[in-house]
Amino acid sequence: MIISSIGLSGYYVNRLVQNSEEIVKDNYRTLLYIEQMQEDLDEIIFNINNKNKTLEALQDYESVLKKQEANITENGEATLTEQLRVGYTKIKAHLEESNADANLIFKDIYSTKKYLNKIFNLNQIAVKDRNERAKKAADDAVLYSSLFALTAILVTLFYIFKIPEYLVKPIKGISKQFQEISERNYNVSLDESRNDEFKEMALSFNKMTKRLQKFEQSNLAQLMIERNRLNAVVEQFDIPILGFSEKNQILFANDRMLEVLQVKKENIIGKNINEIVSNNDLLNLLLNQENSNNERQLLRIIVENKERLFSKRIMTTDTEISNSDSLAHDSIIILDDVTDFIQxxxxxxxxxxxxxxxxxxxxxxxxxxxxxxxxxxxxxxxxxxxxxxxxxxxxxxxxxxxxxxxxxxxxxxxGIIDFELENTEVNLLIEEALQTVQPFLKNKNIRISTEIQEQLPIVKVDNHKVLWTINNFLTNAIRYTPDKGKIDLSASLKDGEIHIEVTDHGQGIDKENQKRIFEKYVRLNKNEKGGTGLGLAISKEFIEAMDGKIGVHSEIGKGSTFWIKLKTNITS
Known part of the structure; x- marks a missing residue:
């Protein structure tokens, strides 16, 4: 029955397609006629000065026009075809004149071509529309036939698989109970009153779950002991400590932390931290405050009606879980009271x-x-x-x-240092810096080689502080450059920033000290007389306060390059 219905549907679909093709044949003929008449008109245009060829092309045009007049299939096509006849009459009249005006002929031809294009578009749309409808009808026929066949197949399959599914239903029930046990839920059991082949399995399963319950209770007692021991240790610390799990459950909080948060222990232990955050602004701040570059952050907190400064730390611990390959990721918030240190x-x-x-x-x-x-x-x-x-x-x-x-x-x-920002030419800053260090150069017979890019853009900076920084770079370079040596000073525009670099050819700085050199009171050469170790630290504060950057590149034995980058209002 299924095969017969599919074959019958295919037969009628094929007949439908054939009938649709017969319907659109007339439209295809019209399209061919239009194309041929277009070519005849083009032939007249190309041979406008050859009367014989133009009349011959016009005669061919008329014969095709007659075929078109006998092949009208669409609404509005008859009116457009009449216009083709009118155009033909005008073109013929002009061509038969002794002194034919080419412009008038071209005008009539272009007018006629417009009607040809309209007829072409009309039939082309009709062909496309009829094809789409025929295809849709065929697709619908195939679809409905397929659905009918599929329904019959599904009904058959339903009865084929119904009995096996009925037989395995008890096994699925037992599998579900095992799934509960795998999720550490031991309060499950199977019906022992059944009289089928699964009764023995049910008895053994229930014995197993009772033993697992006893084992879980003993483990839980051990865990409670460990938790109480941990809480006792945490309570001994005089600094606020709060711990929570990766599932955001609060594990512990000592009395000092409870005092800071102004909450009671029974109101937060075991609760989801997101529930507490909604009613505690301080805890929300502790969790959501960004910690960039792993730096400790200072928080002002009122404790016992006094403002105290706390430094926040967040630590994450990875704990191995027994009989599992996964790790427990817990977090601890520690607040260090740094009020006395800050003062x-x-x-x-x-x-x-x-x-x-x-x-x-x-x-x-x-x-x-x-x-x-x-x-x-x-x-x-x-x-x-x-x-x-x-x-x-x-x-x-x-x-x-x-x-x-x-x-x-x-x-x-x-925080009281002032900046007087003004538009400045970099060239003038460098010239002033070079004049300032001239007396130091004479003592060691050192020369400074400059490479300044032309037409550098204006920068908006505090002239005195940028000049102070460049002078600091130059005096340091002079100090570490051997007698009769050379220092390189350059300024250029890169990526929308002014790069100023001072390079000496001294002994260089190792990577470890490069990280410390901009810290306060750091002097790499302890035996060197003079200096406070503040020059580079102050330079760093000056440049970064003006939204600039400062740094050093150095290799042992190859010298050092100290650089600053100042922003401009352009991008390269």
Whole structure:
């Protein structure tokens, strides 16, 4: 029956396609006629000066036109075909004139071609539409026949597989109970009152689940002991500690953490941390505050009506689970009270600033005294005396520079340093820096080679602080460049930033010290006299405060390149 229905459907579908093809044959003829008449009109245009050929093409056009007039199939096609006859009459009349006007002929031909195109489009759309309808009808016939056959097959298969499924139903029930056990749910059992071949299996299964329940209870007791031991250890710490699992369940929290969060232990232990966060802004802050570059973050928290500063740490532990290849990923939040340290650091900064400021007075007095000694009014100095005064001046300038560095650092740490940003030409900054270090070059007979890109864009920076940074790079390079050596200074535009680089050819810096060199009070050469180890640290604060970048590239034995990058308003 199925095969017969499919064959019969195929037969009628084939007949439907054949009938559709007969229907659209007339449309295809029209399309051929239109194409032939287009060619005849083109022949007239190409041979407009050859009267014989144009009349011959026109005669062929008329014979095709007659066929088209006898093959009208679509609505509106008759009206358009009449226009073709009108166009033919006009073209023929012009061609038969003794002095035929080519422009009038071309005008009539182009007008006629418009009607040819409309007839062409009309029949083309009709052909396409009829083909689509025929195909859809054929597809529907095949679809319905297939559905009928498929339904019969499915009904047959249903009865074929019904009995086996009935037989395996008890096995599926037992499999489901085993699945519950695999998920550590031991409160399951099978019906022991059944009278089929699965009764013995049910008895053995129930005995197994009872033993597993006893084993689980003993393990649970051991786990409770371990948890209580962990809680006892955590409670001994005087710092706030909170632990939660990878499923966001709060595992423990000591009294100090409960005091900070202002919650009770029974209200959070065992709860989902997301439930607590919705009602506790501080816990929400502890969990969601970003921790960039693994740096500790300071939080201001009111504890016992006093503001305290805490440093937050989040630790993740990976614990092996027995009889499993997976790991438990738990997290611990630790808050270190750093209030006293911060206050001491602030007092240290204030003390350094006060001390440095007080030192300015005796330094100014020394400078004034040396100026008086070098004055002609108090008498002329001999060469030895003048040498001593020059040494005093050098050391005084050195002391003043160290005082200014400490004061600058104090302002930076206090957050009160000001920046006067203005549009600046990089070339002028570099020229001023070179003039500043000229006296240091003469003592060691060092020359500076410059490579400055032309027409560098304007940068908006604090001139004094950028100049201070470049001078710091140059004086360091002079210090570590051997006598009669060379220093390279370059400035260029790369990726929309101004790159300024100072390269010496000294001993270089190893990778470990490259990470420390911009820290405060770091001096790589402990035996070197003078300097506070603050120059590069202050330079880093200056440049980064202006949204720039600073760094160093160095290799042992090949020298060092200190660089800064300043942003511009253009992109390369």
């Amino acid at each position: 001491k650091d602030v007092r240290k900064t204030q003390f350094m600033a006060t001390l440095s400021h007080e030192l300015k007075t005796p330094v100014a007095a020394i400078e004034m005294s040396t100026d008086l000694l070098t004055s002609i009014k108090v008498g002329k100095l001999n060469d030895e005396q003048k040498e001593y005064v020059d040494k005093i001046n050098d050391q005084t300038r050195h002391i003043r520079r160290m005082i200014n560095e400490v004061l600058d650092l104090s302002k930076i740490e206090s």
